[in-house]
Amino acid sequence: MKKVLLTFVGLFAIMSCTAKGIDNSTVKTFDLQRFLGSWYEVARYDHWFERGMEKTKSTYKLREDGKLDVLNVGIKNGKPKESKGKVKTTDTAGLLRISFFGPFYSDYRIMLIDANYQYALIGSSNDSCLWILSRKPKLTEEAKSIILKEAARRGYDTSKLIWVKQDL
Numbered sequence: 001m002k003k004v005l006l007t008f009v010g011l012f013a014i015m016s017c018t019a020k021g022i023d024n025s026t027v028k029t030f031d032l033q034r035f036l037g038s039w040y041e042v043a044r045y046d047h048w049f050e051r052g053m054e055k056t057k058s059t060y061k062l063r064e065d066g067k068l069d070v071l072n073v074g075i076k077n078g079k080p081k082e083s084k085g086k087v088k089t090t091d092t093a094g095l096l097r098i099s100f101f102g103p104f105y106s107d108y109r110i111m112l113i114d115a116n117y118q119y120a121l122i123g124s125s126n127d128s129c130l131w132i133l134s135r136k137p138k139l140t141e142e143a144k145s146i147i148l149k150e151a152a153r154r155g156y157d158t159s160k161l162i163w164v165k166q167d168l
Contacts, residue, residue, distance in 0.1 A: 026093060042137075055164075056074035067088075068096075
């Protein structure tokens with residue numbers, strides 16, 4: 001029964017982030033090796049699967065077999081939470097497929113990444129999912145401005161972003 005419930009939860013998550021009037025095209029060039037490592041979640045759209053989370057951080061790691069793992073950690077209601085996922089690469093630059101729910105994968109679209117791989121704007125297959133990631137817990141005002149302008153240019157409503165508490 002638990003597996004059936006998780007299957008339905010996974011399907012719902014994919015459908016809720018599965019484009020209406022937005023440009024969610026990915027970057028033209030992408031270096032997976034430079035993307036690996038830890039990223040702080042600076043801002044995000046509200047989602048049931050992250051609601052109430054703060055101090056969130058994701059770490060992408062290449063396994064010996066060439067596949068990718070992701071570990072998300074954060075704090076919810078004062079308690080540590082973590083989730084492990086799998087990541088698949090694709091033939092499209094900046095398009096990864098990510099799963100936290102068994103065999104169900106969702107688009108993970110890298111729409112903007114700076115030349116030094118210090119911040120990124122991530123979307124999905126529609127306009128209901130948006131994340132701003134950074135190698136540091138806080139963005140510079142210049143980086144924040146660049147990212148917000150790009151998100152707005154692509155048709156995303158930046159007023160819906162939740163700025164994640166990252167006090168360390």
